[in-house]
Amino acid sequence: MSEIKAITGGVYLVIDPAMERSLLLSKLAAALKAGLAAVQLWNNSLAGTNKLEYIATVSGLCAAYNVPLFIDNEWELLVESPFLDGVHFDAIPNDYELIKRHISRPFLAGITCSGDVDVVRWADKNRLHYVSFCAMFPSLSAGSCTIVTPSTVKQAKEITTLPLIVSGGITPDNMLDLKRQTPFDGIAVISGIMSAANPYHEVLRYKNALTKNYNNYENQYDK
Template sequence: MTDIGCQLYLISPLDVSGAFSEKLEQALSAGPVAAFQFRVKGIDQHEAAALAAPLQEICARHDVAFIVNDSISLAKRLKADGVHLGQGDGDARDAREQLGRDAQIGVTCHNSRHLAMEAAEAGADYVAFGAFFPTNTKEVEHIAELDTVQKWTLVTEIPCVAIGGITPDNAKPLIEAGADFLAVSGAVWNHPQGPAEAVKAFNALLA
């Protein structure tokens, strides 16, 4: 996840069983993607690891960082490229200690530059702001503002991820505000022409 302008960061749907691996292959074959976040809920770690294995393989083949959502222990078990922590999912320092210096550690910071500063001081590699738009992927508790991204990019070099209801139609202001990554889920996996077309549409915007 290097700094080369704004890049695409894909987040999995909650159901990654069945034919999802084919969708992921299509998406990653369609154009540059910086990272893929494995986000599943309500299953045990053994089942999660089994679901993750083929997806991790696809990401490795396409040189895409494989990031585990919420669970430092699952990230460690999978030898994932990193972990993304919500505000209640543990500390970046603990993640660094367990996953090593090369792990990519991200922290959800809602609309708060204060939380983002705390995460950066704890050693996070990137912070995530959102949700910027309504989304069906998860319940929105915090609405983020463009101003948060703009001010963050002026005061620090720690990359920021914009998340929440982002589509090719509404992403441009976030790119112009200085977001380093666009985190997208539904706009890719539920695209009427398939995930490959969605990735192409986003990358046309990011080019």
């Protein structure tokens, strides 16, 4: 595996393996072309799915753009597959030192904080690569995530220098107001991109909102 690209911010796309595969791969390819920071394979595989083969297929698309591929929670798959670059934890795992020994190779790691800044402190102490906050707004994709206040994200920024990723109901429009309330480095999106008719265009809308570059992006990037 080539050198892993660090997470610094940008658009972090979460994909649902329960989506029809050819449609998912088509939408993912379009999103990657627009420029993603990372891709996470959600732990929602259909019964009978060959996870290792699925990971290899998705990795082939991500690797072409040097975009790291994460697995959701199932860190054991990093042992079995050389095509995964990292793992995203939904909560503080049991015995993280043991997990690192089992994986036995460099990997990226991030974690969800649902409003408990002690999770941020743990991530900072254990040198994870980012912290994600779920959910900033109500969202079907966010499931049972607790709504996180902007003040919590702001507090986390004072605790750690790790990149902070916000998620849950994020749109290019509500992101603007959220940026006025708290600093953050990136966004994680599922349906906002993967349910769009034109994922390429949607990624650019998110990126432009994230960087405050709003000038005529529809004309510049419309495909």
